[in-house]
Amino acid sequence: MKVVQRPGMKGPEKIYVVEVLKGLWLTFSHVFYNLFHPEKLPTVFFPEEKKALPPATRGRHRLMKREDDSPRCTACMLCATACPAECIHIQAAESPDPNIEKFPEKFDIDMLRCVYCGFCVEACPLDAIRMDIPEVTVAGYTRDSLVYHKEFLMDHDNKDVVADYNPPRPVLWTHGPHAKP
Amino acid sequence: MEVPDGTNVLEAALSNDVPLEHFCYHRYLPVAGNCRTCMVEIEGPKGAMLTIGCNTKVAEGMVIHTDTPKAKAAQKNALEMLLLDHPLDCPICDKAGECKLQNQYMEYGLYDFRRGVPRYFKGGKDEDIGEHVILDQERCVLCTRCIRFVDELPKTSELGIVNRGHESKITIFPGARLDNAYSGNVTDICPVGALTLKEFRFKQRVWFLKKTESVCPGCARGCNITVEHNRGRVYRFMPRESAELNKTWICDEGRFSFNYYQENRVEEVRVGSSPKTLKEGMEQLAGILSGLDKEEVAAIASPWASLEDNFILKKLFEKKFNVKNLVAPLWAKKGDTDHLLKLAEKYPNEQGLNLLGIPTDSKDFWDKMEKGAFKAVIVMSQNPFGQDEGRARKTYGKVKTLVVLSAHKTKTVEQASLVFPARPFTEKSGTFVNATSRLQRFRQAIEPENPDIVESSLGLCRLAKVLMVEGFEFEDTPSIFNAMAKEVEVLKGLTFHSIPPTGKVLDLNPIAPEPFQGVKAQPNVLGKAKA
Numbered sequence: 001m002k003v004v005q006r007p008g009m010k011g012p013e014k015i016y017v018v019e020v021l022k023g024l025w026l027t028f029s030h031v032f033y034n035l036f037h038p039e040k041l042p043t044v045f046f047p048e049e050k051k052a053l054p055p056a057t058r059g060r061h062r063l064m065k066r067e068d069d070s071p072r073c074t075a076c077m078l079c080a081t082a083c084p085a086e087c088i089h090i091q092a093a094e095s096p097d098p099n100i101e102k103f104p105e106k107f108d109i110d111m112l113r114c115v116y117c118g119f120c121v122e123a124c125p126l127d128a129i130r131m132d133i134p135e136v137t138v139a140g141y142t143r144d145s146l147v148y149h150k151e152f153l154m155d156h157d158n159k160d161v162v163a164d165y166n167p168p169r170p171v172l173w174t175h176g177p178h179a180k181p
Numbered sequence: 182m183e184v185p186d187g188t189n190v191l192e193a194a195l196s197n198d199v200p201l202e203h204f205c206y207h208r209y210l211p212v213a214g215n216c217r218t219c220m221v222e223i224e225g226p227k228g229a230m231l232t233i234g235c236n237t238k239v240a241e242g243m244v245i246h247t248d249t250p251k252a253k254a255a256q257k258n259a260l261e262m263l264l265l266d267h268p269l270d271c272p273i274c275d276k277a278g279e280c281k282l283q284n285q286y287m288e289y290g291l292y293d294f295r296r297g298v299p300r301y302f303k304g305g306k307d308e309d310i311g312e313h314v315i316l317d318q319e320r321c322v323l324c325t326r327c328i329r330f331v332d333e334l335p336k337t338s339e340l341g342i343v344n345r346g347h348e349s350k351i352t353i354f355p356g357a358r359l360d361n362a363y364s365g366n367v368t369d370i371c372p373v374g375a376l377t378l379k380e381f382r383f384k385q386r387v388w389f390l391k392k393t394e395s396v397c398p399g400c401a402r403g404c405n406i407t408v409e410h411n412r413g414r415v416y417r418f419m420p421r422e423s424a425e426l427n428k429t430w431i432c433d434e435g436r437f438s439f440n441y442y443q444e445n446r447v448e449e450v451r452v453g454s455s456p457k458t459l460k461e462g463m464e465q466l467a468g469i470l471s472g473l474d475k476e477e478v479a480a481i482a483s484p485w486a487s488l489e490d491n492f493i494l495k496k497l498f499e500k501k502f503n504v505k506n507l508v509a510p511l512w513a514k515k516g517d518t519d520h521l522l523k524l525a526e527k528y529p530n531e532q533g534l535n536l537l538g539i540p541t542d543s544k545d546f547w548d549k550m551e552k553g554a555f556k557a558v559i560v561m562s563q564n565p566f567g568q569d570e571g572r573a574r575k576t577y578g579k580v581k582t583l584v585v586l587s588a589h590k591t592k593t594v595e596q597a598s599l600v601f602p603a604r605p606f607t608e609k610s611g612t613f614v615n616a617t618s619r620l621q622r623f624r625q626a627i628e629p630e631n632p633d634i635v636e637s638s639l640g641l642c643r644l645a646k647v648l649m650v651e652g653f654e655f656e657d658t659p660s661i662f663n664a665m666a667k668e669v670e671v672l673k674g675l676t677f678h679s680i681p682p683t684g685k686v687l688d689l690n691p692i693a694p695e696p697f698q699g700v701k702a703q704p705n706v707l708g709k710a711k712a
Contacts, residue, residue: 076272077386092383101306102273102383125272 053134058118060133061109063153070097071154072128075104079120079129087113088120107150111138184239191219191234194247201247202256202289204263204281205324206235207370209428211333213325216263218285220255222246231255253289260290266301266347267373268319276374278387282322303350310352311339311359313379313433314368318350321375327351327367334430334521334700335361351375362523365436369420369429378417380437385416393626394421394682396613398485398529398606399435401693402522403615405683406431408439408607408626415439415607415626423683426619426696432523434516442605445590450633451600459601459633459643466599467647469582470501470557477556479506479546482539484528486562487611487623489661490637491530491537492669493653494561497641501650506555509534510543510565520698524616532614532689536671550576557582561637562603564591586637602634609636610658612680616693621684622677 012018034041044051053059064072075092093105121131140146184193189212194201204216212235219234224244231251246252264286271277305318328340328351339357342349353359359367368376390409397404397418404427406418418439420431450462457465470478480498482491491509498504515525534541543565549555558580566573570592577583577596585597588605610625635643638661645653655661659677666672671687 074273075383077389078272081386081388094383098306 047137053136056132057134057136058116058131060111060131060135060138061114061120061148061153062130062133062156063107063150064128064130065154065156070095070100071104071107071150072126073104073107073124074100074102074126074128075107076102076125078123078125082119082123084117084119085113085115087111087115104150107153109148109153111146111148112143188239189235190221190223190237190239190243190245193239194221194234194245199247200288201234202260202285203235204285204322204372205326207326207329207429208422209430210326210329210370212236213329216322216324217259218256218263218289220252220259222249222252256289257292260285261292261295263322264290265296266303266319267322270320273383274317274320274374275377275382275387276320276371280374281372301347303348305350308352311364313437314359314364315377315379315382316351317375317377320373321351322373323349323351324372325351326370326372327376330363330367330370331359331361334366335363337361340367362432362434362517362519363430363521365433366420366430381417385411390416391626392419393624395606395623395626396529396615396621396684397431397435397438398613399432399438399527400516401524401526401528401531401616402427402696403529403613403619403621403684404431404435404522405621406435410607410626413627413630415443421682425683426615426617427522428697430522432521434523439607442588442607447587447590447594447600447602448631448634449602451597453598459635459640462599462601463640463644463647466584467644471648473556475502476506477554478502478559479508479550479555479557480559481561481563481565482507482509482534483562484509484511484531484534484541486530486637487606487609487613487658488530488533488537488620489611489658489665490561490641491533491539492665493638493641493645493655493661494559495537495539496652497645497650500652501645501648506546507539508543508546509539509541510546510563511541512565512567514567521700522696524693526616526693529615530613532616532618532687532692533612535692536614536669536687536689547576551579553579555580557584559584559586560593560597561586561641562588564593566592568592570595586640601640602631603637603640604629604634608634610677611636611638612662612677614687614689615684617691617695618687618689619684620672620675620680620687622680622682 066072075090077090080088080090087110089106089108089110090104091106092102095101095103116131118131120129138146182193182197191201191203191206192208201219201221203219205213206219214233214236217233220231221234222229222245223232223237229246264282267282271283274280277283303318305316308316308318310316323342325342328342331340332338339353339359339361340351341354343352344350365378368378389411391411392407392409395406395408397406405421405423407421408415409417409419418431418436420427420429422429449456450459451457452462452465480494482494495504495507498507511528511531513527516527517523518525550558560583566576573592573596582599583597584599585594586601586603587594588603594600606623607626608629610623612620612622614620636658638658639655642653642655655664662677666675671689675685
């Protein structure tokens, strides 16, 4: 085993006072600089101020819509199957639109269980769920308020939603009259 | 490899763990041979020739290849043909997860898609063809399993193929509906999602369902089923293969009874009208019972309760009270019967009562009860007066303490002074003896949330402990069965876990004929082959 010797102190370092004063000089130089140049402070006054997150940040979930504002989700439950935290609860029902057949009557995501792994997004065959809302501070006063329902997940006018945060992706129709030959 | 005479090549392969793709072939249906996926190469005088395995009988000295390049290519091409116009709407298809097409594509297919022409749409995504069944034309691959089923078993023949070539499709005859008593089975045997159940449609993905082996308590036949459940809720009953009893079929009445067992339930222990804990209720009951003469206590056992429940009740009465005051009235209205599985007698465990020697003739018992001879009566899983409230009130009115152990709210529960919630068969394990004297085991599928809901047998064991009766130190149902097997002559040598999955025929007189009367034995089933 190799033994590494401590470098030890030499000359004026041995009198601590000099080094202490050097440290204090650095501190106070910043204090006085920031006092007279507050506009140059790097601090962000969170939560009043929010920093723009990098594009493609994995944020909280959003349910995508079709052109007629109905959910794009067909309740295939692949996201719920892929979810390692078992936080997605879907209840499927017969859709009023005969071309769609199946749709989620209830779509709940329990944010208290979610681990932000993004597997649901990868599992979705219809690009119906995205984790692209740049909101990383999910907080609430009650447990119930942290179970997000379908209506909230589909509310794209919400203040957290940044329009066109990620460029829209084309939807591949795999069945029904939309299917490409 | 050695197999019984008359076995077909496919069955010989499958029963000896040689994988072979197959699709339209069903073990308990006549061979149709129309999917052409079970292609094998058989060596003959002109060299190896391709043929289908399901319709070729095994002969002495036959040499069969299942995995030569030629056979593999033939199997793959047949599958590609089947998948050519298949819609691939697996995300919304209820069959996904147990679909033969899906599984076999993953196992034998895995080719690149090569259709260059537009898809042909057959139309009809959700055709309502019967009370329970929905037909999706696009998904159908024309294996004709459903047609063979309705022709062979219920013999109602509602289904047929119309049109020719790529336009051919399965449909019901004009004016007919798929409403026979076994219609649910066509959805089980459908290898794709073309026939699905309305009762299961979009309810749950099949890979979430946990399967528990069980026995249908709908009638005295006792068909083998699996209870399929997820997160404490039962979503469907599926037939479980039993070559001796129900093959792979069950009747619709049994199949759709799964909701009955989870609705209208007794949720808590009740003394008078106030809810109590199980311990308080037991102590109160024990206090009442120990203050009575042993002739003043009676009990009603049940042909719906398991062998263990009835055994413990009988044992309690032998040790503490008078066993002559124990009776199990058979009161249920007779149901439909037919040549296949259904029996008119609706008791899953009537033979079990005969086995334990619990009398079923209840006339003297009711006379005594109406005269007021009994001060306390324990009713287990029974509702002897059905919906007749007047009769129930009149008879039970003479009893000071009516104790009811019941899973469901009934007229008897309404009259009771002490109510203990019991578990239906999906929530406990136990054994039934069916009408053809077959001892069958069912296992617990789900655990109720409320710990006060206990199995009747274990509840009675707790009561016996409070009453200071010896010999009721049982922790679970298997140990009760094992103790019972030591005492009852017919069950000698059996243990709960050694009962075969499809049951064991006991030495008792059968009270009903064997199933499938008049249906000719399927020539393609000749039992397990020997390697």
